[in-house]
Amino acid sequence: xxxxxxxxxxxxxxxxxxxxxxxxxxxxxxxxxxxxxxxxxxxxxxxxxxxxxxxxxxxxxxxxxxxxxxxxxxxxxxxxxxxxxxxxxxxxxxxxxxxxxxxxxxxxxxxxxxxxxxxxxxxxxxxxxxxxxxxxxxxxxxxxxxxxxxxxxxxxxxxxxxxxxxxxxxxxxxxxxxxxxxxxxxxxxxxxxxxxxxxxxxxxxxxxxxxxxxxxxxxxxxxxxxxxxxxxxxxxxxxxxxxxxxxxxxxxxxxxxxxxxxxxxxxxxxxxxxxxxxxxxxxxxxxxxxxxxxxxxxxxxxxxxxxxxxxxxxxxxxxxxxxxxxxxxxxxxxxxxxxxxxxxxxxxxxxxxxxxxxxxxxxxxxxxxxxxxxxxxxxxxxxxxxxxxxxxxxxxxxxxxxxxxxxxxxxxxxxxxxxxxxxxxxxxxxxxxxxxxxxxxxxxxxxxxxxxxx
Amino acid sequence: xxxxxxxxxxxxxxxxxxxxxxxxxxxxxxxxxxxxxxxxxxxxxxxxxxxxxxxxxxxxxxxxxxxxxxxxxxxxxxxxxxxxxxxxxxxxxxxxxxxxxxxxxxxxxxxxxxxxxxxxxxxxxxxxxxxxxxxxxxxxxxxxxxxxxxxxxxxxxxxxxxxxxxxxxxxxxxxx
Numbered sequence: 244x245x246x247x248x249x250x251x252x253x254x255x256x257x258x259x260x261x262x263x264x265x266x267x268x269x270x271x272x273x274x275x276x277x278x279x280x281x282x283x284x285x286x287x288x289x290x291x292x293x294x295x296x297x298x299x300x301x302x303x304x305x306x307x308x309x310x311x312x313x314x315x316x317x318x319x320x321x322x323x324x325x326x327x328x329x330x331x332x333x334x335x336x337x338x339x340x341x342x343x344x345x346x347x348x349x350x351x352x353x354x355x356x357x358x359x360x361x362x363x364x365x366x367x368x369x370x371x372x373x374x375x376x377x378x379x380x381x382x383x384x385x386x387x388x389x390x391x392x393x394x395x396x397x398x399x400x401x402x403x404x405x406x407x408x409x410x411x412x413x414x415x416x417x418x419x420x421x422x423x424x425x426x427x428x429x430x431x432x433x434x435x436x437x438x439x440x441x442x443x444x445x446x447x448x449x450x451x452x453x454x455x456x457x458x459x460x461x462x463x464x465x466x467x468x469x470x471x472x473x474x475x476x477x478x479x480x481x482x483x484x485x486x487x488x489x490x491x492x493x494x495x496x497x498x499x500x501x502x503x504x505x506x507x508x509x510x511x512x513x514x515x516x517x518x519x520x521x522x523x524x525x526x527x528x529x530x531x532x533x534x535x536x537x538x539x540x541x542x543x544x545x546x547x548x549x550x551x552x553x554x555x556x557x558x559x560x561x562x563x564x565x566x567x568x569x570x571x572x573x574x575x576x577x578x579x580x581x582x583x584x585x586x587x588x589x590x591x592x593x594x595x596x597x598x599x600x601x602x603x604x605x606x607x608x609x610x611x612x613x614x615x616x617x618x619x620x621x622x623x624x625x626x627x628x629x630x631x632x633x634x635x636x637x638x639x640x641x642x643x644x645x646x647x648x649x650x651x652x653x654x655x656x657x658x659x660x661x662x663x664x665x666x667x668x669x670x671x672x673x674x675x676x677x678x679x680x681x682x683x684x685x686x687x688x689x690x691x692x693x694x695x696x697x
Numbered sequence: 698x699x700x701x702x703x704x705x706x707x708x709x710x711x712x713x714x715x716x717x718x719x720x721x722x723x724x725x726x727x728x729x730x731x732x733x734x735x736x737x738x739x740x741x742x743x744x745x746x747x748x749x750x751x752x753x754x755x756x757x758x759x760x761x762x763x764x765x766x767x768x769x770x771x772x773x774x775x776x777x778x779x780x781x782x783x784x785x786x787x788x789x790x791x792x793x794x795x796x797x798x799x800x801x802x803x804x805x806x807x808x809x810x811x812x813x814x815x816x817x818x819x820x821x822x823x824x825x826x827x828x829x830x831x832x833x834x835x836x837x838x839x840x841x842x843x844x845x846x847x848x849x850x851x852x853x854x855x856x857x858x859x860x861x862x863x864x865x866x867x868x869x870x871x872x873x
Contacts, residue, residue: 252855252859252862253855256854256855256858256859257855259858260854260855285862286858286862288807289807289811289858289861289862289865290830290858292804292807292808292811293811293826293827293830293831293861294830294831294833295808296831297727297731297732297808297812298731298808298811298812298815299812299815299827299831300731300812301812301815301816304723304726304727304730304731304737305726305737306723306726308718308719308722309741312718312741312744312745312748313715313718313719315745316711316714316715316718316745316748316749316752317711317714317715318711319714319749319752320709320710320711320713320714320752321711323752323753324710324711362755365755399749400746400749400750401746401749401750402749402753405750405753406753409755441750442743442746442750442771442772442775442776443746443747443750443768443771443772443775444771444775445767445768445771446750446754446764446767446768446771450756481767481801482763482764482767482768483759483760483762483763483764483767483800483801483802484756484758484759484760484763484764485759485760486756486757486759487756
């Protein structure tokens, strides 16, 4: 038996001094002996550091903590905790009842206008997005309103600027979520203008840029979005925030789907999924399964796509996120429809339509209605199609969505076609595609189908 | 479906902030004063600002030291831009380092410890390491500068590097 001896320091330093890293990599003992390899790495790290100028400045730095800094930080933390505790009480009062009552109530209660309430409102938007997205938009509006009215001089340092930036970022995300992309883009610009006034801005800017990238995707600016995501990921790495790095990676995968590179997107989503499963993060697992399902659908792998959507819906239910569970059920129903199982699909779409309305998501409800209309035309139930159009117009009138009027024009065209017995499946698809794109392109004019085909 | 950035707002208790400040202050001071050449009094103010930002992040910070060091670099760059001057800054002022290869916080911690180790070295040893590793002089050049033989200069370089590593190991063993 051959006993291999470790390298001594002289030998290791000789490797280092030779400057030939390949020689070290090729060396059999270094390749198999962890202790020697680690010692060489340590020597190399120290030698590298000796090349840094700052290391050679040997003047002493004051090492004692400064009492006034400690006092200031303690005072700030205590004030923040006290404000947040009071804000929790205010919040339950402020957000009582219908969302239309919240802003008038805020106007009557100047005591609600604190940094703590802004922080609590920002926190509340997350939950609202999962349960009632239009509430999230209004909650973010409240946060912005309060933050904009705070006096920066009454708070330490950049507190107010950071809060304003965070409130606008939250508003941008909520608007993006409900499909108001153009206004979301304006909100994210406001967020950036506040953050850029802060002394420590890189981390918050990266968070802003990540939301901006999400908004750019439906605005069909994928190249800029990918650049923003890559830059944000680098900042998050710099700040040692692995969770945000994963978020950025997911955003990049999401973006790949918009460029049609579904296989690359699946690879990225799957890589993050393994980590989410290890961490037991249900919401993230659900989101990733849904995105993988979407990619598989585009690759015409219907069976596997439906499996993923089903898993996602169940995980979302378990995680208490009904809006997303519903989107998955919608995806499944559409796949059933596409595969010819129209009776089951119609039943499911009808239930999903009702659920979207009860969750305050009229834009999605209208699109589901049009899926149903397609089935009814196929089944020869024209009266049902007309009813869907009327109902959708009424829903849009109530919704206050920025693109309501244009969508109503398209639906009126469809209703007219039904009345004239000229309605067809391609016509429904034409209207649905127009309405689907409206959130991204709210100024897009509706063109009747014959005009577009001519 | 889009990725959702979570907001998590949990106030940091005053005692925890004080502990974090005491734990990380010297490293942040090193970053500001040595990497960015900011005066100690101004650096102390920046450290306070960095901690105030940390308290307001609104997300759960996994790696506090990395976050604070990155924020300190960010604040230091802003400091100099606000001063409207960059001529006194090191060449790598805008170097964000390569976070993928080695954590920035770890790099600075390593620098700080090696700097401390250098203080314990004999002046001749320090000079040898300075000439060879900082100025990049060959063993022959070092021998000329120190008025000795090439062979002895090589031996000196090896011994001094070995010695600085020993001290480094002792310091990190104490800190562990």
